[in-house]
Amino acid sequence: MSHQSDLIAENILAYLDQHERKELLRFITCGSVDDGKSTLIGRLLFDSKMIYEDQLAQLEAESKVHGTTGGGFDPALVTDGLKAEREQGITIDVAYRYFSTSKRKFIIADTPGHEQYTRNMATGASTADLAIILIDARYGVLTQTKRHSFIVSLLGIRHVVVTVNKMDLVGYSQERFDEICSDYRDFVSRLDLPDLHFIPIAALHGENVVDPSVNMPWYGGSTLMNFLESVYIGSDRNLEDFRLPVQMVNRPNLDFRGFCGTVASGIIRQGDQIMVLPSKRISKVERIVTQDGDLKEAFCPQSITIVLEDEVDCSRGDMIVRPGNVPKISNSFDATIVWMGSDAMVPGKTYLFKHTTQTVTGQVDSLKYRVDVNTLHRTPAPDLQLNEIGRCAVTLSQPIYFDPYRRNRGTGAFIIIDRMSNTTVGAGMISDRDSAKHTSAAWEITDEQSETGHRSVSDVTEAERTARFGQKAATVLFTGLTGTGKSTIARAVERALFDDGRAVAVLDGELMRRGVNVDLGYTVEDRSENLRRSAHVAKLINDNGLICLGAFVAPSQSVRERVADVIGKDRFITVHCTARESVCRQRDTKGHYAAAEAGKLPNFPGVSAVYEPPEEPDLVLDTGDLSVDECVSAVLELLKANEIIR
Amino acid sequence: MNSYNLTHLKQLEAESIHIIREVAAEFKKPVMLYSVGKDSAVMTHLALKAFYPAKPPFPFLHVDTTWKFKEMIQFRDNYVKNELGIELIVHINHEGLKLGIDPGENSEKHTEVMKTDSLKKALNLHGFDAAFGGARRDEEKSRAKERVFSFRDKFHRWDPKNQRPELWNLYNSRVNPNESIRVFPLSNWTELDVWQYIYLDKIPIPDLYFAKLLPVVQRNGTLIHLNDDRLKLRPGEVVENKMVRFRTLGCYPLTGAVESTATTLPEIIQEMLLTKTSERQGRVIDQDGGGAGMELKKTQGYF
Numbered sequence: 001m002s003h004q005s006d007l008i009a010e011n012i013l014a015y016l017d018q019h020e021r022k023e024l025l026r027f028i029t030c031g032s033v034d035d036g037k038s039t040l041i042g043r044l045l046f047d048s049k050m051i052y053e054d055q056l057a058q059l060e061a062e063s064k065v066h067g068t069t070g071g072g073f074d075p076a077l078v079t080d081g082l083k084a085e086r087e088q089g090i091t092i093d094v095a096y097r098y099f100s101t102s103k104r105k106f107i108i109a110d111t112p113g114h115e116q117y118t119r120n121m122a123t124g125a126s127t128a129d130l131a132i133i134l135i136d137a138r139y140g141v142l143t144q145t146k147r148h149s150f151i152v153s154l155l156g157i158r159h160v161v162v163t164v165n166k167m168d169l170v171g172y173s174q175e176r177f178d179e180i181c182s183d184y185r186d187f188v189s190r191l192d193l194p195d196l197h198f199i200p201i202a203a204l205h206g207e208n209v210v211d212p213s214v215n216m217p218w219y220g221g222s223t224l225m226n227f228l229e230s231v232y233i234g235s236d237r238n239l240e241d242f243r244l245p246v247q248m249v250n251r252p253n254l255d256f257r258g259f260c261g262t263v264a265s266g267i268i269r270q271g272d273q274i275m276v277l278p279s280k281r282i283s284k285v286e287r288i289v290t291q292d293g294d295l296k297e298a299f300c301p302q303s304i305t306i307v308l309e310d311e312v313d314c315s316r317g318d319m320i321v322r323p324g325n326v327p328k329i330s331n332s333f334d335a336t337i338v339w340m341g342s343d344a345m346v347p348g349k350t351y352l353f354k355h356t357t358q359t360v361t362g363q364v365d366s367l368k369y370r371v372d373v374n375t376l377h378r379t380p381a382p383d384l385q386l387n388e389i390g391r392c393a394v395t396l397s398q399p400i401y402f403d404p405y406r407r408n409r410g411t412g413a414f415i416i417i418d419r420m421s422n423t424t425v426g427a428g429m430i431s432d433r434d435s436a437k438h439t440s441a442a443w444e445i446t447d448e449q450s451e452t453g454h455r456s457v458s459d460v461t462e463a464e465r466t467a468r469f470g471q472k473a474a475t476v477l478f479t480g481l482t483g484t485g486k487s488t489i490a491r492a493v494e495r496a497l498f499d500d501g502r503a504v505a506v507l508d509g510e511l512m513r514r515g516v517n518v519d520l521g522y523t524v525e526d527r528s529e530n531l532r533r534s535a536h537v538a539k540l541i542n543d544n545g546l547i548c549l550g551a552f553v554a555p556s557q558s559v560r561e562r563v564a565d566v567i568g569k570d571r572f573i574t575v576h577c578t579a580r581e582s583v584c585r586q587r588d589t590k591g592h593y594a595a596a597e598a599g600k601l602p603n604f605p606g607v608s609a610v611y612e613p614p615e616e617p618d619l620v621l622d623t624g625d626l627s628v629d630e631c632v633s634a635v636l637e638l639l640k641a642n643e644i645i646r
Numbered sequence: 647m648n649s650y651n652l653t654h655l656k657q658l659e660a661e662s663i664h665i666i667r668e669v670a671a672e673f674k675k676p677v678m679l680y681s682v683g684k685d686s687a688v689m690t691h692l693a694l695k696a697f698y699p700a701k702p703p704f705p706f707l708h709v710d711t712t713w714k715f716k717e718m719i720q721f722r723d724n725y726v727k728n729e730l731g732i733e734l735i736v737h738i739n740h741e742g743l744k745l746g747i748d749p750g751e752n753s754e755k756h757t758e759v760m761k762t763d764s765l766k767k768a769l770n771l772h773g774f775d776a777a778f779g780g781a782r783r784d785e786e787k788s789r790a791k792e793r794v795f796s797f798r799d800k801f802h803r804w805d806p807k808n809q810r811p812e813l814w815n816l817y818n819s820r821v822n823p824n825e826s827i828r829v830f831p832l833s834n835w836t837e838l839d840v841w842q843y844i845y846l847d848k849i850p851i852p853d854l855y856f857a858k859l860l861p862v863v864q865r866n867g868t869l870i871h872l873n874d875d876r877l878k879l880r881p882g883e884v885v886e887n888k889m890v891r892f893r894t895l896g897c898y899p900l901t902g903a904v905e906s907t908a909t910t911l912p913e914i915i916q917e918m919l920l921t922k923t924s925e926r927q928g929r930v931i932d933q934d935g936g937g938a939g940m941e942l943k944k945t946q947g948y949f
Contacts, residue, residue, distance in 0.1 A: 008916055009920060012915060016845065016912060019842060020655065020846065022653060024652075024654035094791065095791045096783045096833070097784075097790065098784045104654075105654040105836075107834055110790075119811055122811075123811045127815075234649060234651055239650055247668060247671055248670060250697060252699055262660060262664040289698065289699070290695065290698065291694060291695045291698035291699075301652070301657065301660050301661070302652070302660050303660040303661075303663035303667070303696070305698070352820070355816075410814075410815075413813070413814045415813055415814075415818065417818055417820055422820035422821060422822065423810050424812070424813075427811065
């Protein structure tokens with residue numbers, strides 16, 4: 001059966017020993033029947049001799065009836081599962097295939113390229129370590145290639161191998177292969193795909209699948225099978241954040257109380273201090289129990305039973321973590337949702353959300369935007385239809401314990417169940433951005449993911465502007481509480497730069513509110529919207545080659561991050577202005593603090609709202625201690641250090 | 647095992663234990679379908695691990711067609727019932743028994759009445775809302791698409807076109823009254839994984855899997871063992887004593903033996919790996935109804 005048949009025949013114990021040590025690799029194959037996806041899988045199974053003789057005989061018989069190779073062996077038929085599908089000539093659901101080589105055991109999630117692709121691909125991708133994306137060498141990067149890559153990125157698959165298939169039909173041209181690789185790289189630079197590989201193959205003939213191709217001597221890389229056997233996936237798991245969602249309490253008698261669960265991430269050792277959520281009770285791990293004996297330590301994805309030193313209240317749905325490393329605890333969060341139900345997702349409707357071992361009711365408060373899976377454009381939408389993907393704000397009836405999906409698949413994923421039909425209608429991935437702090441929907445409808453990127457499309461190039469003005473365009477945000485001297489310093493820096501012959505503009509929060517933002521008040525949403533519009537103005541100023549100095553309170557870290565995204569992180573500088581409260585109040589000639597304390601200025605940072613200091617400011621200026629000139633010098637030094645001015 | 651990596655078998659084990667615990671935690675009345683075969687043996691072993699030091703918090707159900715190998719019944723009673731002390735429900739379709747169907751003569755009818763119907767009746771009788779089965783996706787083509795949590799309507803039917811999406815390890819266990827979920831904790835195991843796990847963990851299995859000298863007849867290209875005196879010989883059939891073993895266990899008139907000298911687990915695995923016929927070919931019933939035979943049976947409620 002296997003190409004290891006010699007070892008099996010000669011020394012079965014050695015073979016078993018080898019097999020016992022194998023790792024598991026799960027991968028998904030993306031592409032349509034036309035790209036030769038089924039042929040490729042058939043080829044992997046066939047060439048690794050995973051097809052039995054009787055199955056082969058049946059396939060050969062079926063090749064004559066359904067095959068596309070004129071009666072010859074059609075490897076594609078290996079993977080077509082159900083009778084109706086064989087007749088239609090398409091695969092319409094997720095099917096799982098298994099094979100192993102001397103190095104690894106593989107599980108393939110085979111998903112269709114046509115109907116229901118989003119739903120099925122998301123399903124297959126949810127457990128995959130790696131994705132194979134098939135491209136037909138004749139057609140290159142198509143819309144569906146982009147769609148597949150987007151979903152792969154969305155579901156957090158780190159390793160992608162792009163197989164350019166049907167190389168035989170383009171004369172095994174290296175030029176064509178390079179062109180496709182380059183096109184693909186251009187496209188995916190906007191996605192989060194950290195580990196990318198390209199292999200030219202001809203699946204029908206098995207070239208570069210298991211055995212190297214003699215027709216592509218210019219290709220020096222490994223065959224697909226070699227690659228699958230050797231790609232390093234060990235660092236994909238999160239071993240840092242210990243999370244044990246409690247599945248059940250095991251209590252056979254009064255002397256034993258164990259908490260059972262699958263370690264979602266991290267490592268736990270006997271004797272470690274732990275904390276139980278939501279009670280926040282602290283205890284220690286007394287034992288890690290398995291039938292094969294107690295363990296000294298356990299890690300993801302082991303299924304374990306923990307006994308604690310103290311009698312702590314803990315039941316299904318709770319989570320055991322370390323006291324110094326706690327997930328977010330909240331009943332509201334932002335998530336990207338893939339809709340899988342035949343009835344559309346309606347904001348405000350109550351659904352069941354299953355997350356780790358908890359199932360709670362909740363709703364999607366708002367659909368911020370829908371992503372077109374073909375173009376990646378974001379558009380406002382009233383609902384999500386079957387196979388659509390959207391960014392949503394979710395509120396649950398009780399808090400859950402979660403991490404961003406990007407950091408932790410196990411605690412960042414959830415499914416949505418319809419309460420009436422009981423079917424699974426959606427799958428969600430929790431975002432690392434917190435919706436509560438910037439509810440202004442317009443943030444989301446930006447052009448940042450579009451084809452042109454965020455820079456201007458003027459005939460005058462950035463280099464020309466740099467040469468003319470003798471500077472690089474950038475925005476400096478002076479953020480801080482009212483009275484910390486933001487505007488004063490911004491104006492003083494403006495003077496210094498201007499006198500030095502630089503082109504500079506100032507955006508002052510107060511002045512912005514008198515013109516562009518005259519319609520906005522001081523709610524959290526309006527403050528966020530004020531910053532969003534100002535960020536776009538700053539971006540335009542930078543696009544035109546000028547240095548922009550912005551003086552805004554900008555109290556929210558997440559909003560400042562969004563501002564940086566709009567302007568471009570590489571040309572955004574944060575200066576945090578601080579001063580003692582008494583100094584701020586003394587400088588407050590307009591009586592803002594007094595008005596806020598009297599309740600006339602709601603959401604006033606420092607009084608009735610929180611000011612979050614920047615997590616990583618480029619510069620902190622204590623304007624109570626430093627003179628204006630000292631502050632200006634420090635800012636100019638910073639601009640020089642960042643090569644914005646010389 | 648270095649740097650916090652699990653071998654594939656340990657990973658499969660962890661996944662299966664997660665599934666078994668999830669069912670115990672979320673369903674009102676689960677049951678483990680026990681067929682005495684090697685897959686059931688692995689499933690039993692995983693259930694013991696999942697709840698150790700407690701016993702599995704659900705009963706086992708064996709649908710006895712009355713035509714099982716007698717060694718299977720002995721093994722079932724000695725090991726599961728007596729040694730492990732697990733609550734064992736044995737269900738026989740007594741009404742069906744009155745029809746007196748000879749499986750050797752009418753295998754399709756026998757399977758439908760004594761297995762499929764009997765299973766449905768047993769599930770209805772006890773009101774089980776979840777039933778574990780030992781099926782694996784690598785066994786047969788239509789199973790490759792089966793979910794781990796596979797929804798069945800109130801008639802126990804499977805609708806391959808309308809399955810619930812299944813993502814991550816988040817299983818949807820919601821059912822209305824009289825509906826149920828078939829749960830397949832071994833979905834991602836292959837035949838080799840099962841055998842290797844039995845070997846590594848020294849899991850008890852019936853002796854029928856090991857080769858020994860047994861009386862058999864050649865029938866429709868397979869070797870049928872005369873397990874008792876109910877098997878009627880057809881004209882021209884000659885009883886021979888051969889060294890044989892069984893790759894799967896079921897109703898003895900429907901289960902083909904293979905000639906073999908394998909008397910140890912490594913020898914069985916060696917033989918399995920070097921043999922070029924897939925596991926279920928020894929079973930007569932899969933071939934009923936052409937290439938899509940199993941798929942048809944499953945939509946009707948067969949496992």
